[in-house]
């Protein structure tokens with residue numbers, strides 16, 4: 009599933025290829041990925057426009073043109089990418105925007121989110137909904153401020169995009185494990201040292217993950233072992249605990265991350 013590092017990877021690829029390209033044709037192969045626009049409207053407003061520099065906020069990819077802005081949220085399986093005309097599809101391409109050179113394509117198997125069109129920056133903010141500061145750039149002071157006064161557990165709070173934007177299930181478990189903080193602990197219980205460890209773990213995890221363009225299963229990462237049949241903590245060897253919360257599986261080490 010795409011998390012912040014994947015979306016940042018998409019952004020970097022598109023930042024190298026998209027700026028200055030002019031839209032020649034819009035081919036909506038499956039209108040099921042269009043969220044607030046129609047195939048006809050997308051073509052009518054985009055043809056002739058030039059793409060600017062892609063941005064990202066949390067898991068949102070923002071693709072401005074000299075007219076409206078195209079917004080992509082990858083959901084579980086969305087993959088926006090640039091291809092040369094004639095390059096083979098990666099599969100499940102739902103939208104192909106032919107450019108004066110190359111193509112922008114959006115592939116998405118499950119179509120849980122998709123593509124939005126925004127008229128201006130106010131509209132971009134409206135489409136994204138309430139978003140906290142981006143997890144990749146937030147400093148310790150802003151991180152502590154974002155968590156200040158929150159009532160929930162650490163994990164659900166970190167995954168709340170309106171608190172901090174960009175963290176999903178894998179990243180949050182990885183970060184909590186590295187910071188040695190139980191994901192079920194109430195945020196209100198965290199002291200300054202906990203917050204500093206959590207923020208440091210988040211920064212290090214994200215910087216490495218962004219380099220890989222995904223949440224990587226590296227040696228001594230929780231992500232590497234979490235889906236094993238009977239996984240052990242990469243740090244201390246204790247059997248990891250697993251629990252499903254709201255359809256998502258949380259994994260933690262009862263020894264390193266006491267409740």
Ligand SMILES: [Zn+2]
Nearest residue numbers: 241244261264
């Ligand atoms: Zn452990």
